[in-house]
Amino acid sequence: MKLTVLVDNNTLIDDEISFFGEPALCYYIEDGDKKILFDTGYSDIFLKNAELKGVDLSEVTHVVLSHGHNDHANGLAHLWERFDTSDMTLITHPLAFLPKALPTGDIGAPYTEEEAARHMKLLLSKEPVAITERLIYLGEIPRINDFENKEPLGRIRLAEGWEEDFLPDDSALAYRGKKGLYIITGCSHCGICNITEYARKITGVEKICGIIGGFHLLKEDSRLERTIDYLEENTNCDLYPCHCVSLAAKFAMARRLPVKEVGVGMQFIME
Numbered sequence: 616m617k618l619t620v621l622v623d624n625n626t627l628i629d630d631e632i633s634f635f636g637e638p639a640l641c642y643y644i645e646d647g648d649k650k651i652l653f654d655t656g657y658s659d660i661f662l663k664n665a666e667l668k669g670v671d672l673s674e675v676t677h678v679v680l681s682h683g684h685n686d687h688a689n690g691l692a693h694l695w696e697r698f699d700t701s702d703m704t705l706i707t708h709p710l711a712f713l714p715k716a717l718p719t720g721d722i723g724a725p726y727t728e729e730e731a732a733r734h735m736k737l738l739l740s741k742e743p744v745a746i747t748e749r750l751i752y753l754g755e756i757p758r759i760n761d762f763e764n765k766e767p768l769g770r771i772r773l774a775e776g777w778e779e780d781f782l783p784d785d786s787a788l789a790y791r792g793k794k795g796l797y798i799i800t801g802c803s804h805c806g807i808c809n810i811t812e813y814a815r816k817i818t819g820v821e822k823i824c825g826i827i828g829g830f831h832l833l834k835e836d837s838r839l840e841r842t843i844d845y846l847e848e849n850t851n852c853d854l855y856p857c858h859c860v861s862l863a864a865k866f867a868m869a870r871r872l873p874v875k876e877v878g879v880g881m882q883f884i885m886e
């Protein structure tokens with residue numbers, strides 16, 4: 616499996632190509648004959664970066680949205696404009712399209728479920744979905760520990776009205792490699808430790824070979840400390856926390872864990 620970073624807050628300094636960056640996330644994943652776009656960033660820069668990197672997005676077979684926030688979902692409308700997406704399958708949680716807001720404004724996807732269904736085949740699932748033999752969309756992540764996802768992030772408009780948003784739609788991918796498990800996350804609002812434990816449970820694979828994506832660690836608080844404790848105990852591999860991880864959190868992690876840099880243009884082979 617090959618993963619190419621198409622959007623991240625950080626871009627690599629490359630002698631030949633200058634990529635675009637934004638506070639958002641989008642990965643292009645190739646596994647056998649399946650080509651998966653994991654999140655779509657905030658704007659249309661994933662299209663520009665894909666072109667610069669020589670990635671042909673007309674070949675995408677699946678789009679996975681980790682959750683409905685606009686820094687992950689906005690770009691999808693640009694994919695519809697550019698390509699014929701009618702054969703592509705969109706996999707996400709059934710609540711990902713609901714309106715979401717902060718006091719400062721709207722932070723949900725800029726389209727409805729019905730609109731998305733006009734452009735793509737929808738596969739909405741709370742349960743895990745095997746995209747390939749080895750790559751799994753995890754669906755709704757059980758919140759099993761007492762230190763992650765304790766505070767809401769804005770509000771979500773459910774059938775009953777506006778409620779505090781604990782991001783029930785937030786999910787991730789797990790890849791069952793030959794030597795162990797790789798985990799690929801969007802924002803980890805539900806908690807990187809919760810995601811890791813659920814990925815282990817669903818795949819039956821204990822050993823973690825790598826984690827890349829947003830870990831949602833922004834403050835130096837007990838969530839960060841306990842996450843570091845968990846990762847130290849449960850992983851023995853390079854970690855690639857990015858997107859929604861502050862520099863202070865990266866420093867704290869790097870004191871005890873092998874933390875690596877992430878930037879647009881990077882490619883990872885996961886076997």
Ligand SMILES: [Zn+2]
Binds near residue numbers: 682684802804
């Ligand atoms: Zn988010």
Ligand SMILES: [Zn+2]
Binds near residue numbers: 639640801802829858
């Ligand atoms: Zn995000």
